[in-house]
Amino acid sequence: MASTVPSPAPSAGSYIRTERTVPTRHRERASYDRELVHSILDEDYICHLGFVRDGAPVVLPTLYARKGERVYVHGSTGSRPLRAGSAEEGLPVCLTVTRLDGLVLARSAFHHSLNYRSVMVHGTAYRVPEGDELTAALDALVDGVVPGRAADSRRADARELAATAVLRLDLAEVSVKVRQGGPSDDAEDVALPHWSGVVPVSRVYGTPVPAEDLTPGTPLPGYLNGR
16 A cells, blocks of 8 residues: 555535444434534544454444544554555444533433534554654544644654554545533423433543653643643
8 A cells, every 4th residue: 555645625614424334223413514523532532343253243442633624543563454455455444433521411311411522533553654643643543632732752763663453434425423412301200309410521631750860940831721
């Protein structure tokens, strides 16, 4: 496979619906808006990658980063999905990313829910060969966790590159599902003496803790301020 593969050309504002991207429940929560997909993917860096191994489903949590109409997924050269992605036919996968925004507490146990934004991507993943695309993908994976960190760290050497692998997955068959708002209590439950509402959820970063062997006086990088 060539070291660089053109990213799929973006279509007008939405992804095309397919049989796999139309949910069977709460279709009103589904969206195919390109900007919404990108915004959710760019807000996180942990995905779950699903595939079939020896006839059984497997789901692995791992790092990812989006560049244009493509998602790059981090892995090890020794992992089975990365080896499968090296084959010419690639690896059929389903990638998901979910952002939890709130706990929805209803008066009845049945109507408890979550406010969330989730992206699901179906497609075939291929291993990125060594070259400029792999270098850019690894930089994107580092910057996806901490923006600005790739330029402020040593890049992988030949030995490390030999142990690292990246899969590419084009954003073509994509859907978003979003749940917002308060609980949907039944009318007959409104008078019950139970608290009902939403508990917002957000990611909070603690104060950076320096390594024990960090040279005294090494300043905290500016990109870590506020994280």
